[in-house]
Amino acid sequence: xxxxxxxxxxxxxxxxxxxxxxxxxxxxxxxxxxxxxxxxxxxxxxxxxxxxxxxxxxxxxxxxxxxxxxxxxxxxxxxxxxxxxxxxxxxxxxxxxxxxxxxxxxxxxxxxxxxxxxxxxxxxxxxxxxxxxxxxxxxxxxxxxxxxxxxxxxxxxxxxxxxxxxxxxxxxxxxxxxxxxxxxxxxxxxxxxxxxxxxxxxxxxxxxxxxxxxxxxxxxxxxxxxxxxxxxxxxxxxxxxxxxxxxxxxxxxxxxxxxxxxxxxxxxxxxxxxxxxxxxxxxxxxxxxxxxxxxxxxxxxxxxxxxxxxxxxxxxxxxxxxxxxxxxxxxxxxxxxxxxxxxxxxxxxxxxxxxxxxxxxxxxxxxxxxxxxxxxxxxxxxxxxxxxxxxxxxxxxxxxxxxxxxxxxxxxxxxxxxxxxxxxxxxxxxxxxxxxxxxxxxxxxxxxxxxxxxxxxxxxxxxxxxxxxxxxxxxxxxxxxxxxxxxxxxxxxxxxxxxxxxxxxxxx
Amino acid sequence: xxxxxxxxxxxxxxxxxxxxxxxxxxxxxxxxxxxxxxxxxxxxxxxxxxxxxxxxxxxxxxxxxxxxxxxxxxxxxxxxxxxxxxxxxx
Numbered sequence: 001x002x003x004x005x006x007x008x009x010x011x012x013x014x015x016x017x018x019x020x021x022x023x024x025x026x027x028x029x030x031x032x033x034x035x036x037x038x039x040x041x042x043x044x045x046x047x048x049x050x051x052x053x054x055x056x057x058x059x060x061x062x063x064x065x066x067x068x069x070x071x072x073x074x075x076x077x078x079x080x081x082x083x084x085x086x087x088x089x090x091x092x093x094x095x096x097x098x099x100x101x102x103x104x105x106x107x108x109x110x111x112x113x114x115x116x117x118x119x120x121x122x123x124x125x126x127x128x129x130x131x132x133x134x135x136x137x138x139x140x141x142x143x144x145x146x147x148x149x150x151x152x153x154x155x156x157x158x159x160x161x162x163x164x165x166x167x168x169x170x171x172x173x174x175x176x177x178x179x180x181x182x183x184x185x186x187x188x189x190x191x192x193x194x195x196x197x198x199x200x201x202x203x204x205x206x207x208x209x210x211x212x213x214x215x216x217x218x219x220x221x222x223x224x225x226x227x228x229x230x231x232x233x234x235x236x237x238x239x240x241x242x243x244x245x246x247x248x249x250x251x252x253x254x255x256x257x258x259x260x261x262x263x264x265x266x267x268x269x270x271x272x273x274x275x276x277x278x279x280x281x282x283x284x285x286x287x288x289x290x291x292x293x294x295x296x297x298x299x300x301x302x303x304x305x306x307x308x309x310x311x312x313x314x315x316x317x318x319x320x321x322x323x324x325x326x327x328x329x330x331x332x333x334x335x336x337x338x339x340x341x342x343x344x345x346x347x348x349x350x351x352x353x354x355x356x357x358x359x360x361x362x363x364x365x366x367x368x369x370x371x372x373x374x375x376x377x378x379x380x381x382x383x384x385x386x387x388x389x390x391x392x393x394x395x396x397x398x399x400x401x402x403x404x405x406x407x408x409x410x411x412x413x414x415x416x417x418x419x420x421x422x423x424x425x426x427x428x429x430x431x432x433x434x435x436x437x438x439x440x441x442x443x444x445x446x447x448x449x450x451x452x453x454x455x456x457x458x459x460x461x462x463x464x465x466x467x468x469x470x471x472x473x474x475x476x477x478x479x480x481x482x483x484x485x486x487x488x489x490x491x492x493x494x495x496x497x498x499x500x501x502x503x504x505x506x507x508x
Numbered sequence: 509x510x511x512x513x514x515x516x517x518x519x520x521x522x523x524x525x526x527x528x529x530x531x532x533x534x535x536x537x538x539x540x541x542x543x544x545x546x547x548x549x550x551x552x553x554x555x556x557x558x559x560x561x562x563x564x565x566x567x568x569x570x571x572x573x574x575x576x577x578x579x580x581x582x583x584x585x586x587x588x589x590x591x592x593x594x595x596x597x598x
Contacts, residue, residue, distance in 0.1 A: 010572075010589055053585045054572075064575045071576075204580050208516060208545065215544030223544055227518050230579045238585050245584075288542060302582045304510035309584065309596045 014055035019048065022125035034123040040186040043251035047124030050246045053238055061133055065140070068228050072144055075224045080151045086500070089217040089285045091156070091493035092484055095348050096210075096283035097149065097222060098158045099275065102347060103175040104206070105145040106166040108229075110179040112138035114190055121187045127246075130239045131191075137232040144228065148221040156489050157480040158347035168462065168474050170395060170453035171339075171346050173403045177450065178272050182265075184446070188247065189261050195240030197265035199233055201306065204298045206276045207233060213280060213288040241306075248313040255314050264442070266318035267435035271402040278335040281361065282353060290364040295328045320435040323411045329365050330414050333373040338407045340380070341392045345467055347476045349484035352381045372414060389483050395454040395467070400429040400447055401436035408432045424448050513554050513583030513594040516547040523577040525564035526556065533557050545579055553595040554583070 008016070025033050037044075078084070088094065115135035122128050146162075153159040166172055182193040211226030247254045277291030289297075299321075307317050336350075343350040353361065358377065362369050383390050396405035397419075410416045411434075420437045422429050424444040431437040440447045456462055463473025471478065479488050485505070494504045515530070517523040519541065527546055531537055534554050540547045548554070561569045571592055583594035 010587075054587055056572075060572055064572070067576055204582075208547070208580055209542070212542045212545050216542075227544065227579050231575055231577070234578050234581050235575075237581070241584065301510045301512060302514060305512060305596055306582065308510060308598050312598065 010055045013057050014052070017057040017059075018052075018126045018129045030123060034121065036121050036187055037123055040188050041257055042188045042247055042254050044124070044247075045250050047122075047127070049249065050124050050126045051242065052126060052130050053242060054235055056130075056133065056235065058129075058133075065136075068231065069140070069144075072224055072228045073147075076144075076148055076151070076221060079148075079221045084218075084220050085152060085155050086496060087218040087220070091489045092349070092351060093217045093219065093283060093285050094152065094156045094489060095158075095350070095484070096214075096279040097152060097219065098156070098348055099279060099283070100222070101145065101149045101159055101162060102165060102169070103172055103275070105142055105149070105162065106172075107175055107179050108138050108142040108145065110176075110183060111194060112136075112142060114179070114183050114194060117183075118187050118191060127243065130235075134195075134232075134236055134239065137229075137236070141225075141229045141232070144225045148225045151221065155492065157487070158349075158476070161347065161475045165347060165474050165476065169346065170398075170457065171342070173398075173451070173453050174275065175272060177403045178268055181268065181446075191240070191243050192258065192261040193265040193268070195236055196244050197240075197262065197269045200237040200240040201266065201299075201303050202269040202273055203230075203233055203237075204302070205273055205294050208298070209289045209294045210276055210280055210284075213284040213286075216286050216288050217284055244310070245313070248310070248315070252314075259315060260442070262315065263319035264439050267320055267324075267433075267439065268402060270324045271399075271404055271432075271436070274331045274335050274404070277332040278339065281332040281364075282336045282357075285357075287357075287360055290361075291332045292328045292364060295325070300325065319438065320433070323433065323435065326411050327408070329368050330372075330409065333361075333365070333369065334407050334409065337373070337376060338396070338405050341390060342396065342405075344391045344482045345395060345471070347474070347480050349482065349487050349489060351484040352377050352384065368414060384483070384485075391482070395457060397430055398452060398454055399432035399436050400450055400452065401431055401439045403450070403452070404432060406430060406432045511551050511596060511598075512549040513552065513581075513596060514547055514549045515554060515556075515581045515594060516545055516579040517574075518577045518579060519544055519546050520577065525561050525569075526574060526577065528564045529560035530554065530556055533560055550594075553593065555594075556592040558590050 024030065031038070112135050115131045115138060119128055119132035119135050122131065149159055166176065182190045185193065207226055207230040211223055211230065214222040214226060244258065247258055277294070280289065280294065281291050304317070307315065339346070339348070340350045340352070358374055362374065380390050396407070398405050406417070406419050408418050410418045418433055420431045420434065422431065422437060422440050422444070425448060427448065429440060429448065431440055453462070457470050458465055463469045471481070484490055490505075497504050517526060523546065527539070527548070530548055531539065533556070534550050537548050537550045537554065540549065556571065556574070558569060558571050561571075571587060571589065574592065581594055583596055586593045
């Protein structure tokens with residue numbers, strides 16, 4: 001009688017399916033096979049010390065991912081069949097989805113590209129396997145998001161030119177430049193930028209409070225792909241933390257290099273997330289949590305705990321984190337005010353929040369909101385009521401590093417604009433903050449080459465030198481831009497509500 | 509001092525036995541519910557025990573199945589057949 005072979009335990013299986021598949025090359029020198037994992041100065045003595053704490057192997061990976069996909073696509077089919085676009089809280093909400101689709105979804109694709117490079121580039125098999133899984137995850141996120149949004153694209157404006165405007169729209173260079181900055185760095189900096197700073201420290205703010213907000217606003221499709229993607233993110237975050245600890249444990253010379261990257265990518269990530277905060281505070285008609293609250297939970301509590309843990313390696317809190325915390329009461333208002341004035345040059349609609357929403361913002365942000373931002377909104381509302389909706393005539397100056405319009409204020413004075421200049425090779429470069437200025441000054445040769453869309457537009461390189469020419473070059477119509485109230489999305493939404501016997505904005 | 513670890517799970521029936529097991533095995537766990545999601549914070553260390561989940565579920569359970577309901581986590585993570593541990597080491 002034969003006895004049944006004993007099943008391998010998780011750890012044995014993991015060892016066999018990662019390390020067991022790897023070998024030391026003999027025909028070619030290992031340095032020629034893996035030419036990019038030394039030049040950044042990171043010293044690795046023993047790649048085998050790198051462990052995936054989930055001990056995920058390829059068989060388990062397929063099993064769980066296919067189950068996730070089955071669940072997700074069952075829901076996406078149901079969204080389409082049941083006209084779920086009718087269940088969202090308000091059509092204004094859809095502009096947050098447009099930002100996601102225009103700005104975030106292309107990042108997933110770039111993450112796929114980046115992790116393919118790493119899945120080949122690291123000489124440690126454990127790290128390579130984890131990066132290969134992540135590359136497939138990122139492609140999945142890109143595809144599932146496009147599928148989810150394709151239903152909304154049948155009804156709402158601003159979603160039909162994703163691949164074109166990803167490369168052409170001035171405001172989308174904010175997220176795009178973040179990833180391209182990372183992809184043009186070496187593999188260790190890329191993984192620090194994406195897996196650690198972006199995924200571990202910051203994406204919780206995108207995928208948790210914002211996606212929970214999508215759930216609260218009746219957006220079944222976004223909630224489902226959001227949480228499905230975030231379940232992969234847990235693995236990515238774990239990879240991020242493990243790789244940081246691994247690098248720090250391998251050699252003491254690695255510590256200052258990593259500290260420099262953490263300083264840089266914390267600030268880059270924080271700046272980018274200002275946009276997510278703005279989506280939470282202004283584009284979710286039903287509110288779950290303010291940016292201030294989310295910052296307190298996910299950075300001041302969870303992020304700081306993480307840095308407390310890394311202190312034993314000699315890692316300090318990222319530079320300028322105090323400024324980020326000082327700005328928590330104003331960054332989203334400054335951002336929204338800017339998008340409001342420029343939405344005629346974007347594939348988005350903007351609006352002045354209703355009175356109930358302004359009251360919620362007052363309660364969340366207190367005196368600063370009531371004295372600085374609320375009066376501004378009330379003034380713009382007055383202008384709009386007189387038929388003089390306020391738009392800027394020209395595109396803004398944007399920061400040479402984060403590419404966000406230079407609207408941020410001084411850390412200790414919310415009434416004074418912050419614009420810092422660095423001169424390099426005879427050209428002046430403007431930055432929005434000390435954080436971005438440091439980044440520029442550390443690598444001026446890299447950032448002096450950055451493609452700055454408003455400059456290119458005014459040089460006539462983007463279809464012509466007027467906003468009208470530029471919009472045509474983007475393939476967006478006037479009707480896709482500008483004020484929400486009175487827009488095609490708004491009119492359609494009012495018609496649906498009237499058909500369903502719900503009170504319309506007119507009646508309210 | 510900031511010292512919590514956390515785990516966030518989808519708020520659905522599959523996650524329920526896991527959430528109940530966490531509450532039973534972690535005295536200081538704090539459960540925060542928001543739309544679609546349950547976030548559980550715990551000072552310094554949080555453990556998920558397979559045995560407790562199986563007790564709540566009434567059948568066998570593989571801890572790796574948590575991937576199907578997991579949204580996010582924070583803390584140094586370690587997993588084997590019997591438990592998942594999240595902890596800070598300071």
